[in-house]
Amino acid sequence: xxxxxxxxxxxxxxxxxxxxxxxxxxxxxxxxxxxxxxxxxxxxxxxxxxxxxxxxxxxxxxxxxxxxxxxxxxxxxxxxxxxxxxxxxxxxxxxxxxxxxxxxxxxxxxxxxxxxxxxxxxxxxxxxxxxxxxxxxxxxxxxxxxxxxxxxxxxxxxxxxxxxxxxxxxxxxxxxxxxxxxxxxxxxxxxxxxxxxxxxxxxxxxxxxxxxxxxxxxxxxxxxxxxxxxxxxxxxxxxxxxxxxxxxxxxxxxxxxxxxxxxxxxxxxxxxxxxxxxxxxxxxxxxxxxxxxxxxxxxxxxxxxxxxxxxxxxxxxxxxxxxxxxxxxxxxxxxxxxxxxxxxxxxxxxxxxxxxxxxxxxx
Ligand code: ZN
Numbered sequence: 001x002x003x004x005x006x007x008x009x010x011x012x013x014x015x016x017x018x019x020x021x022x023x024x025x026x027x028x029x030x031x032x033x034x035x036x037x038x039x040x041x042x043x044x045x046x047x048x049x050x051x052x053x054x055x056x057x058x059x060x061x062x063x064x065x066x067x068x069x070x071x072x073x074x075x076x077x078x079x080x081x082x083x084x085x086x087x088x089x090x091x092x093x094x095x096x097x098x099x100x101x102x103x104x105x106x107x108x109x110x111x112x113x114x115x116x117x118x119x120x121x122x123x124x125x126x127x128x129x130x131x132x133x134x135x136x137x138x139x140x141x142x143x144x145x146x147x148x149x150x151x152x153x154x155x156x157x158x159x160x161x162x163x164x165x166x167x168x169x170x171x172x173x174x175x176x177x178x179x180x181x182x183x184x185x186x187x188x189x190x191x192x193x194x195x196x197x198x199x200x201x202x203x204x205x206x207x208x209x210x211x212x213x214x215x216x217x218x219x220x221x222x223x224x225x226x227x228x229x230x231x232x233x234x235x236x237x238x239x240x241x242x243x244x245x246x247x248x249x250x251x252x253x254x255x256x257x258x259x260x261x262x263x264x265x266x267x268x269x270x271x272x273x274x275x276x277x278x279x280x281x282x283x284x285x286x287x288x289x290x291x292x293x294x295x296x297x298x299x300x301x302x303x304x305x306x307x308x309x310x311x312x313x314x315x316x317x318x319x320x321x322x323x324x325x326x327x328x329x330x331x332x333x334x335x336x337x338x339x340x341x342x343x344x345x346x347x348x349x350x351x352x353x354x355x356x357x358x359x360x361x362x363x
Contacts, residue, residue, distance in 0.1 A: 003201065005203075006250055007247055007248050007250070008132060008154060008155050008247050008250075009155060009244055009247045009248070010119075010130065010155055010157060010158055010159050010244070010247075011029075011030070011157055011158055012026050012029065012030075012157075012158035012159070012160075013130075013158070013159045013161075013240060014026065014159070014160045014161070015159070015160070015161035015162075015163060015233065015236055015237065015240070016161075016162075016163055016233070017162065017163055017164040018162065018164060019160050019161060019162040020048075020053050020056075020120065020160060020162040020165065021052070021056050022160065023053050023056055023057060023095065023118075023120070023160060024057055024059075024062065026118065026158050026160060027057070027062065027093060027095075027118075028060075030093055030116060030118070030157060031092045031093045031116075032092075033091075033092035033093070034061060034062050034063050035062070035063045035090060035091040035092055035093075036057060036062050036063070036064050036065070036091055036092075036093050036095060037064075037065050037066075037067070037086055037089060037091035037093065037094045037095065037115075038053065038054070038057075038064055038065070038066045038067070038094075038095045038097060039066075039067055039069065039082065039094060039095065039096050039097065039098070039102055039105060039106050039109070040066065040067070040068045040097050040102060041068065041069050041070070041071070041099060041101060041102040042069075042070060042071040042072075043071070045068075045097055045098035045099070045102060045122050046066075046068045048122055048165060049066065049095075049097040052162070052165065053095070053097060053120070054066070065085075065089045065091055067082050067085055067086075069082065069098075069101070069102060069105055073101060074102070074104055074105045075138075076138075076141050076142055076145045078105065079105050079108050079109060079112075082105065082109055083109060083113070086109060086113060086115075087113070091115070092115065092116075093115065093116055093117070093118065093157075094106050094109060094115055094116070094117035094118070095117070095120055096117055096118065096119055096120060096156075097120045097122060098120075098121070098122050099121065099122060099123045099125060099169075099173070100123075100126050100128045100129070100135065100280070101135075103119050103121065103128055103129060103156075104128060104134045104135055104138055107132075107134050107153045107154070108134065108138070108142060108151065108153070110154060111151040111152055111153055111154065112151060116154075116157040117154075117156055117157065118156055118157060118158045118159070118160060119156035119158070120159075120160045120161075120162070121159075121161055121166065121236070122162075122165050122166065122169060123166055123169035123170070123173040123174075124161075124166050124173060124174055124177040124232060124235045124239055125169075125172075125173040125174075125176040125177050125180070125279055125280070126176065126177060126180040126239070126279075126280050126281050127177075127180055127181070127213075127240075127242040127243045127246070127255055128243075129159065129161070129236075129240070129243065130155070130156065130159050130239060130240040130242070130243025130244060131155065131242070131243035131246045131247070131252065131255070132153050132154055132155040132243075132246060132247055133153060133246060134153055135280065136263075136267055136335075137267050137268075137271070155243070155244075155246075155247045159240060161236045161240070163229050163233045163236060164229055164232075166232040166236060167227055167228055167229045167231065167232040168227070169232075171226045171310070172279060172282070173279070174224065174226060174231060174232065174235055174309070174310075175281070175282065175306075175309050175310040175311035175312075176279040176280065176281030176285075176311065177235045177236075177238075177239055177281055178217050178221075178224060178235060178281065178285070178305075178306065178309040178311050179279075179281035179282045179283070179284050179285025179286075179288070179306060179311045179312070180239070180242075180255075180280060180284050180285070181213050181214050181216075181217045181235070181238050181239065181242060181281075182214055182217055182218070182284075182285055182288050182302055182305055182306060182311075183214075183255070183256070183257070183259045183260060183281075183284040183285065183287065183288045184210040184211060184213055184214040184242060184245075184254065184255055185211070185214050185288065185292060185297070185302065186257050186258060186259045186287075186288045186291045186292050186295065186297075186342075187210065187253070187254060187255055187257035187259065187260065188207045188210055188211055188254060188257070189257065189292075189295050189297065189342070190257030190258050190291075190339075190340070190342055191207060191253050191254060191257065192207070193340065193341070193342060194339075194340040194341070197340065198340050200253075200340065203249050205248055206245045206246070206248040206249035206253075206254045207245075207254050209241055209242075209244065209245035209248065209254070210241075210242055210245040210254035210255055212241060213238040213239070213241040213242040213245070214238075214242075216234060216237070216238040216241075217234070217235070217238055217305060217309070218301070218305050220234045221305050221308040221309050222308060224308075224309045226310070242254075242255050243255075253339075256339075257291065257339075257341050257342075258287070258294070258332065258333075258342050258343050259284050259285075259287030259288040259290075259291045260284055260287070261287075261333065261335045261336060261341060262283070262284075262286075262287035262290070262291065262328055262329060262332045263280060263284045263287050264332070264336075265327075265328035265329070265331050265332040265335055266278075266283050266320065266324065266325075266328045267283075268331075268335070269324050269327060269328055269331075270324075273324065275320065275321065275324065276319065277320070278312060278319055278320060281311070282311055282312040282317075282318060283312075283318065285302075285306045285311045285312060286306075286312055286313065286314065286315075286325075286362055288302050289302050289303045289306070289313060289360050289362060290329070290356050290357060290360050290362055291341075291342060291343075293356055293359065293360050294342050294343075294356065295342055303360070303361070313361070314361055314362045314363070315357075315362055315363050322357070322362075322363035325357055325362060325363055326350060326353045326354050326357060326363070329347075329348050329353035329356070329357065330347060330348055330349070330350055330353050331347070332347065332348075333345065333346065333347030334347065
């Protein structure tokens with residue numbers, strides 16, 4: 001019998017300089033209510049929302065409630081606090097203004113309250129800005145805290161990417177976005193492998209879209225420079241493409257393979273040993289170099305592209321001790337056992353992991 005396919009994709013995507021000034025127009029199209037809830041992170045993103053979004057909403061007569069998550073990471077506790085405040089405000093739309101952590105918090109809040117959210121990224125560090133997925137560690141935490149309850153994370157109902165703001169984000173964010181994008185070359189190879197060996201559902205449409213996003217980075221690598229509006233535009237466009245590829249596939253499959261498992265493994269080890277992990281996209285980029293080597297593909301092209309855009313290509317540039325890189329490689333296959341990749345069911349031995357990391361210049 002033919003399989004039923006379900007796609008949940010954003011209704012509006014707006015990107016370019018001063019895109020934030022168009023927030024009221026998007027809100028008008030999404031809700032009749034005049035109550036908007038604006039979620040921000042630390043001082044910087046709160047200032048961006050206060051200066052570049054709120055005046056436009058207030059001018060149009062919207063009642064705006066704002067909540068700042070504060071500096072640092074996002075946790076279940078922080079989301080619970082927002083949830084309590086949100087419940088008293090009865091807003092009909094959530095605007096998430098910030099980086100990946102703020103958007104992740106909005107995704108969970110949206111799922112808990114059954115309210116649509118708009119993704120308004122202030123940086124382009126990973127494809128979470130457009131996807132129906134949240135970061136691995138937050139997912140684990142929520143899974144543990146809500147033991148009896150499953151929540152379904154949705155794609156944003158709209159994405160408003162102001163490339164003028166995004167081009168002013170810290171240097172490493174754009175490079176990190178490129179790392180997350182180049183990872184798709186490996187993710188799609190892993191997906192094809194799972195399709196051939198395991199009969200896993202495979203969508204050529206979603207796979208092509210993810211690959212197109214990665215190819216865009218390779219083709220335009222020399223134009224991707226910090227502080228340029230044009231660079232932010234290339235990376236944001238590709239990240240949105242990747243997020244939509246996940247929405248089409250109905251899972252993160254086209255965007256996340258063995259290189260993401262390696263990154264998740266590093267995140268887990270960082271908790272265990274107390275070291276600081278590198279940004280998600282940078283870890284995935286380094287993972288992609290090694291996993292492409294394992295696939296027998298053009299890993300040097302991946303490494304050279306990462307180098308060109310200023311992303312990490314080895315343990316030293318990630319700021320992570322080589323011994324953790326090797327350990328992460330040996331446990332990566334256990335992270336999501338249902339996600340079949342080139343790592344297979346038994347993964348790599350320590351010796352094999354070490355050899356691969358050395359041959360690719362990662363350690
Ligand atoms: Zn990713």
